Amino acid sequence: MKVVVDEDKCVAAGQCVAAAMDVFDQRDEDGIVVLLDENPPAALADDVRNAAAVCPALAIRIEE
């Protein structure tokens, strides 16, 4: 699974972090998404799909 984030769409809600904290973080200064792992392991796949689903700005795209 490959994860792509769109920093321009990101509204800094941080819901992705709550859903998959091993894959997403927020920048300290402005809360914009930081992708920690663009090829997360299969064990985290559900959490990552959930993160993409809950993002209120639809800034996370998953290529399976």
Next chain:
Amino acid sequence: MSIEDDTGPVAHVLVVGASASGLTTVEALRRKGYTGRITVLGAEPHAPYDRPPLSKQILSGAWEPGRAALRTEEMLSGLDTEFVLGDPAVALDPATRTVRTESGRELSADAIVIATGVRPRVLPGQGELTGVHVLRTLDDALALRTDLLAGSRLVVVGEGVLGSEIAATARTLGLEVTLAGPLTGPLALQVGPLVSGLLAELHTERGVQLRLGNGVVGLTDAQGRVSGVELSTGEVLPADVVVVAIGATPATEWLADSGLELDNGVVCDSRCQAAPGIYAVGDVARWQHEQLGRLIRLENRTNATEQAMAVAGAILGEDRAYEPVPYFWTDQFDAKLQVHGFLPADAEVDVVEGELAARRFVARYRSGGRVTGILGWNMPKQARQRRQEIVDAVPSPAPAR
């Protein structure tokens, strides 16, 4: 996978409403393994799109309209769902679970999800004048943008989230902007006097004229085009363009004869169910929030998503109360505000991180000694990290004796 609710197996789900909450319901059903039939009925002709950018990037022109689309065509077809667009629902018969549309279609299903959102409130006489706008749909945003580019004086009626964002966007487009409304500051109702005061300073610094604290009684016009906004004081604010952003009412007119309880939205239980096999989601839903102990209706983007996931679960037999800690954000000029939980009007407000003067801080809202809300101003990560304080503050049930 076929599933049963108390009305029998669900093989067809009809979602009435093709915006964020409707689409998320569909996606959640598929992600949870539902393989039955799904139909989405939408009043607007557009493929599902996101509303928050309408008052910001779409209105300013920073984004082309297509960028507001919720999903690509490819992703939508991957949902194996029939989309019937541009055909509003006009009636619902809960006994037969049938929805009739404006064009005369009759759609029946085993489970129906009402996701029809809200309709903007308008001022008396507004509909007869050109140059007066509401902002709810993509078409509204594009029509407003056209008028903003042609005009020079905008008056925004309504000092809430939407009105304030529109005022900020229009100001960055170079118009003279006046913000009018009955409350004392921008977002006074949503964030309280301290933060509202800071927003007032910000808008004023950026050249927005604030004419707040007086009711707006009507519009003036010349030859059928709006010419001004009249305040309760008698003063008229001259305008080439007016936006009315005074709130919205749930779009439940089409349910008038359905027999469902309608009271500031479709009334539902704690599982977002309005009647057997009938659910409501998003801006239109008024449901029993168990932790708060009352009915609540939330008009924000994150609830559309979260509640849709809850409704999809309920359809598939999950039995869980929907008790979210609400969240909304607003971006105005260079201020990004993030609000978690509830900010009651009489809350004690303390700055717990950062500084007001630096315009970078997190504020904690307490009511009755308990943390009920967290507000971040340009500190979104830190605000999110404190969200747990709200969750932790919920009193646990008393131990059994």
